[in-house]
Every structure is written in C-alpha cells, then in structure tokens.
Amino acid sequence: MKRILRNIYLLLGLCAIVGTTSCDKFLTIDPEDTFTKDNYWTSEANVKLYAWKFYDLFLGYGNGTGTSSEFYFQNSPTAGCINISDDLANATFLKYNTTSVTTSSEWNNYYNQIRAANVMLEKLPTVPMSSEAAKHWEGVARFFRAYCYFALVQRYGDVPYIDKAASYTDDAGIYIPRTARATVMAKVIEDLTFASENMRVNDGATSINKYAAYALLSRVALFEGTYVKYHGIGNGAEYLTVAKNAADAIITSAKYTIGSDFKAVYNSIDLSSGSAKGEVIFYKKYLPAVLMHSIQSYTNTSSAINGLTKVAAESYVCSDGLPINQSSKYKGDNSLNDVLTERDKRMSAVVDAQGYGYADKTLGGLTSSTGYIICLYNSWIPPVKPVTENTTNGQNHIDAPVYTYAEVLLNYAEACAELGTCTQADLDKSINKLRTRAGLPNLTILGSDVTVNGVVINDPKRTSTLESISGIVSPLLWEIRRERRSELMTWTFIRYYDLMRWNKGEYLDSSKNPDVMLGAKLVGVTLKNTKVNADGYILPYTSSSVRTFESPKNYLNSIPLSEITLYATEGVELTQNPGWNK
Incomplete structure (x- = not known):
C-alpha cells in the first residue's frame, strides 16, 4: 500500500509540474506534451493518471514546511484575506489589504486547473472504455471544474466562465467579461449534480467518489444559498434545497457514522482505520518521506x-x-x-488542559498569542512528549480531513433551518448526533424557541449590538451556527467563508468586536512581558493594532490588476470589485 501511494504522489507531483505554466497570460496554455496529445488518450489508466494532477487542489494540512492550509495556519494576506479568523489570533497581527493586488497565484492556478478539466472533458469521448467508466471520469472532471469555479466565486464573485479548452491556434471565447455569479454557480451545481449521480461509490480510499461529490455539493449550495440571502441578492431557497437534498443523500446512504472520538478526525496517522474511519468521507493522505506537512510542529514550537x-x-x-x-x-x-470545567468536550480537545502558555509562563516551552495552547492535532497525549518527527517542520504525517460526515450533518441542519422547515426529526438525525458525542443534551424545538432539558436557551449575545449590525437570527439558527463553530473549530478555511456568506464581516473588525483581539484571563500572576487589558485579558497585539472590515469591499477580493490590463489589450473590460477602485 505504501509503495502504491508513494508512486501516486510522485505521479501527482509530476502531473503538477507538467500542468504548471506561465502566468503571463490569463488562462495560460499547457505545453504540448504527452499529457495533452491525442495519442495519450488511449486508455482508462491514462485518464486516471491525468486526473491525479487535480488532487493538489486539496490543501489539507499543507505540504512540507508550507503554511497554505485549510486548518489553523494564518499568514499575512496577499491575494485575499482568508487567513484572518475570529477563532484564532495570529501570532503576528493581521489586517486587510487596502489596495488592489497586482497578481494572484490563486487566480492563475484555478484557471489552469479549469483548462485541464476542460481538456479532459473534450478528450474523454475518444477514450475506449465502458459507459460506466466514461460517466465516472466525466464526473471527476466536472467535480474539479466545479471545485475551481466555486473557489473563484467565493473569492471574486462574478468571474469569466469558460467551458472549453483554449489552443495555441484558437483562443476565441477565452477573453470574455466577468460572468454573473448566478450563471457560474448554476453551472457549478450542474457539474456537481452530474458528478454525484454518476461517479463511483468507491474508487479507492484516496480518490474522490460520489459521496465526496455530494459533500461538496452540499457545501457549495449552502454557501450560495445563504450568501445571496444575507447579501440581499435573492432568497436562496433553490440553493438551500439542493444543499439539504445533497446532505440527505449521504445521510440516507447509511455509509457514514459519527465516531466516538472527535479528536481522531484531526490527529490520526491513518484515517482509513480507527474511530474516525466511518466519519471521514474523503481525506488527504500523508506518508513519511512521500508527502508530509508541519501542522504539529508549528503547534508545538517555542515560538x-x-x-x-x-x-x-x-x-x-x-x-x-x-x-x-x-x-x-x-x-x-x-x-x-x-x-474547561463542565464545558463542551470539544473544547478540551482543542485547548491543552495542562495550562496557559504565554511570555511570562510557558507551558513546557510553548506559548501562544492568547495563552490558549492548541492541542487538536497532537497525536500523543500530554504530558507525554512528542517524538522528533512531530516537532520537526516538514516531517509531520497525520492525515487531513477534506470532507467529513460531521460537516454534512451541519450543512443539513442549517439548510433545513434556513428553509424554515426544520423539525425535531431533522435535528435528531443531524446535529444532535454531534452533541451526544460532545457530552451535551439534545436541542429541542419548542415553537420559535430552542430548549435543552426543558430550559429555553436565551443567549444574550444573540441580540447584542454586534449582531444588530447585519441582522439578528432566530434562536434555532444561532444554536446551529454555534454547533458548527464548535465542531469545526480551527478549520479556518470553513470559518472564514461562513462569516462571509452570513454577512458577518463585523466579527473580524477589532472596533466592532473587541473580544476578537483578546485572549485568556490572567489572575494573580506577575507579568513583565505579557500585556493584559484592565480586566486581565491577554492583549496579543499593541494598542495601535486596529483591524477594520469594510463592507462591501472586504467580502470579495480585488480582481488582479494584471488581469484587468491583459483583458484590456484583448479589447475586453474586466471590471473591478466594489471598493477596490480607490
């Protein structure tokens, strides 16, 4: 198995190199090589090899010593601001870009991958294979094309939609104005619907399948349904229905279940076995000396x-x-x-219970920006010390979840609530399963209220001034959103886009939400190098560190200026997003 996976990752790397092209032009063209010549498309095995190039799109815990990841890592934003979170305070202060970026590697990479998917779709009819195989591989190509367009819409809104592969002799239809997001997202839903209906149930543990397609479809449709609803550009019901049905397809398949160990989803050496096996729909596989990352070493460093x-x-x-x-x-x-006493069990899985770690008092040499030490990814139980490979950058190899059953259950519950159709049965088949694992009583619907053990939940934060800025939600939605945050804590990629789709950018604004810039409370300790506010809460940054979220500007990234210029040379106007022209 390890030998097979080693070969797969080597081939994946080769494909990534072959697929990488110059970024001098929009939607650059792959070199004329064996991966695009007609004589390559001669067998299903070759198609499968070609498709491996797409798997680098899954960031997981990152690669090597890099910090491009869906989890935990936060870096100074360049092309966008996905790295800013209200769950984690970065060790270095982060704020939003104020001016448009010149170039974006994400823009180029996604369009390069879109072209590769379009090439695959155009070549598939020429490959001798069964009808079942042809539909499966068409589903794979459409899955990844949808994945890329969804990522572009999340970041940029309207984007040019191209469903053909450009050639060296004909690039007609490539330089076009931005396509309305509604049109792009309709195509994304169409691609993922086809993929979920035609892909194989199982094509190998490290390959996407129909349930990964359903999981992405539920994520995509929930995002767009709530985005258009809360940004006032539609009611979102059509998307939300798709999200509910896609999630329900996974639930009713009975192929997945919630495991007994929440932490195992995030710290397992092998997600194909153990308590998380039945919970993870698709994951990114890491192996020693083949593909490794650094999330454990970064959370167990003296910095x-x-x-x-x-x-x-x-x-x-x-x-x-x-x-x-x-x-x-x-x-x-x-x-x-x-x-930590008498709290949701997931909290002690995320935060090290041994103590705080800050400049004046480390926790075994560890400190954090806020005093709370993240231990979610530790594959050992403190106070046992990790082995050297766990504390060495580029040597960690726990597997990374990409699509989980827990997220699917959360998607289902939220879609039901947003549609106004959520019943007790809906809660019981979804998030109440997650709460049981977390040691919490079930949520119960009682008219317009939500109760636990007969007590009506009345969280004053739900109706606070902060919530009033963009709109107060119902008690049911409030608790579903809370559940989503608790279950997916430190999954920064998901959390950021949750805030964007809910129109809750103010959560990231340090003036409107001061608690986002505070940490643990320190009482009865002598401090020399650690700053706290008047109430004793750790201040991660200086008093001059202010982060402002501008609406609508910061809900979308700026269109790269180089692309605007390039389009202009082709006689096409590529418009800029609101707020980025100044």
Whole structure:
C-alpha cells in the first residue's frame, strides 16, 4: 500500500509540474506534451493518471514546511484575506489589504486547473472504455471544474466562465467579461449534480467518489444559498434545497457514522482505520518521506503559536447545553481549570488542559498569542512528549480531513433551518448526533424557541449590538451556527467563508468586536512581558493594532490588476470589485 501511494504522489507531483505554466497570460496554455496529445488518450489508466494532477487542489494540512492550509495556519494576506479568523489570533497581527493586488497565484492556478478539466472533458469521448467508466471520469472532471469555479466565486464573485479548452491556434471565447455569479454557480451545481449521480461509490480510499461529490455539493449550495440571502441578492431557497437534498443523500446512504472520538478526525496517522474511519468521507493522505506537512510542529514550537480568542472560547456551551451567560455550571474564567470545567468536550480537545502558555509562563516551552495552547492535532497525549518527527517542520504525517460526515450533518441542519422547515426529526438525525458525542443534551424545538432539558436557551449575545449590525437570527439558527463553530473549530478555511456568506464581516473588525483581539484571563500572576487589558485579558497585539472590515469591499477580493490590463489589450473590460477602485 505504501509503495502504491508513494508512486501516486510522485505521479501527482509530476502531473503538477507538467500542468504548471506561465502566468503571463490569463488562462495560460499547457505545453504540448504527452499529457495533452491525442495519442495519450488511449486508455482508462491514462485518464486516471491525468486526473491525479487535480488532487493538489486539496490543501489539507499543507505540504512540507508550507503554511497554505485549510486548518489553523494564518499568514499575512496577499491575494485575499482568508487567513484572518475570529477563532484564532495570529501570532503576528493581521489586517486587510487596502489596495488592489497586482497578481494572484490563486487566480492563475484555478484557471489552469479549469483548462485541464476542460481538456479532459473534450478528450474523454475518444477514450475506449465502458459507459460506466466514461460517466465516472466525466464526473471527476466536472467535480474539479466545479471545485475551481466555486473557489473563484467565493473569492471574486462574478468571474469569466469558460467551458472549453483554449489552443495555441484558437483562443476565441477565452477573453470574455466577468460572468454573473448566478450563471457560474448554476453551472457549478450542474457539474456537481452530474458528478454525484454518476461517479463511483468507491474508487479507492484516496480518490474522490460520489459521496465526496455530494459533500461538496452540499457545501457549495449552502454557501450560495445563504450568501445571496444575507447579501440581499435573492432568497436562496433553490440553493438551500439542493444543499439539504445533497446532505440527505449521504445521510440516507447509511455509509457514514459519527465516531466516538472527535479528536481522531484531526490527529490520526491513518484515517482509513480507527474511530474516525466511518466519519471521514474523503481525506488527504500523508506518508513519511512521500508527502508530509508541519501542522504539529508549528503547534508545538517555542515560538508563539496562534491561540484561541476570547470570543471563540466563550462560544462553547456548558455541559448542560446552555451558553455560559445562562448556565449555572459555568465557573468563570479566572483559571483554565474554571474555563474547561463542565464545558463542551470539544473544547478540551482543542485547548491543552495542562495550562496557559504565554511570555511570562510557558507551558513546557510553548506559548501562544492568547495563552490558549492548541492541542487538536497532537497525536500523543500530554504530558507525554512528542517524538522528533512531530516537532520537526516538514516531517509531520497525520492525515487531513477534506470532507467529513460531521460537516454534512451541519450543512443539513442549517439548510433545513434556513428553509424554515426544520423539525425535531431533522435535528435528531443531524446535529444532535454531534452533541451526544460532545457530552451535551439534545436541542429541542419548542415553537420559535430552542430548549435543552426543558430550559429555553436565551443567549444574550444573540441580540447584542454586534449582531444588530447585519441582522439578528432566530434562536434555532444561532444554536446551529454555534454547533458548527464548535465542531469545526480551527478549520479556518470553513470559518472564514461562513462569516462571509452570513454577512458577518463585523466579527473580524477589532472596533466592532473587541473580544476578537483578546485572549485568556490572567489572575494573580506577575507579568513583565505579557500585556493584559484592565480586566486581565491577554492583549496579543499593541494598542495601535486596529483591524477594520469594510463592507462591501472586504467580502470579495480585488480582481488582479494584471488581469484587468491583459483583458484590456484583448479589447475586453474586466471590471473591478466594489471598493477596490480607490
């Protein structure tokens, strides 16, 4: 098995090299090589080899010492601002770009991959294979084309939609104005619907299948349905129905289940076995000396790591299922033991219970920006020390989840609630399964209220001034969103785009949401190098560090200026996003 995977990753790397082209022109053309000549498209085996080039799109925990990841990592934003989170405070202060970017590697990479998918779709009819195989591989190509267009829409909104492969002699139809996002997303839904209906149930543990397609379809449709709803450009019902049905297709298949160990989804050496096996729909495989990453070493380094924010820590409910402002079980936050006592079990899986780590008092040499030490990815149980490979950059090899059953259940519950059709049965088949694992009582619908053990949940934060900025949601949606945050905590890629689709950019604004720039509370300790506010909460940054979220500007990235210029030379106007022209 390891030999096979080693060969796969070597081939994947080769394909990535072959597929990488100059970024001097929009939608650059792949070299004329054996991967695009007609004589290559002669067997299903060759098609499968070609398709491996797409798998680098899944970031997982990153590659080598890089920090491009869907989890935990945060870097100074260049092409966009996906790295800013209200769950984690980066060790170095982050704020939004104020001017348009000149170039974007993401823009170029996604369009290069789109062209590769279009090549595959055009060549498939010439390949001798069964009808079943042909439909499966068409589904694979359409899955990845949809994946790329969805990523572009998330970042840029309207984008040029091209469904043909350009050639050296004919690039007609390539330089076109931005296509309306509704049109692009309709094509994305169409591609993923085909993929989910025609891809194989199983094409290998490290290959996408029909359930990965359903999972992406539920993610995509939920995103767009809520985005258009909360940004006032539609009611989103059609998308939300697609999201609900796609998630339900996975639920009713009975192929997946919620495991007994929440943490195992994020810290397993091998996600094809163990308690997380039945919960992870698709994952990125890592192997020693083949493909490795650095998420464990970065969270176990002597340098300050990204820490949980005060607002994130306070979002976890108590063991009675009530928010901290309502529960009699909440012990306060004068110590870490108080914070973690009688709380949602997922909190102690994310935060190291041994103690805080900050400049004046490390936790075994570890410090974080906020005092909270992230331990979610540790594949050992403290106080046992990790082996050297876990603390060496580029040597970590725990597998990374890409699509999980937990996310699917969350998608289902939210889609139901957004459609206004959520029943008790819907909650019981979805997020109540997650709450049971977390040691929490079930949520129960009672008219317009939500209860636990007969007590109506009344979280004062739901109707706070912060929530009033863009709109207060129902008690049911509030608790579903809380559940999503608790279950997917530190999955920064998902959290960021959750805030964007909900029209909640103010959560990231340090003036409107001061708690996003605070950490743990320190009581009765002498401090020399650690700054705290008047109430004793750690200040990760200087008083001059201010992050402003501008609406509507920061809901979308700027269109790269080089692309605008290039299009102009072709006689086509590529318009800029709102707020980025100044």
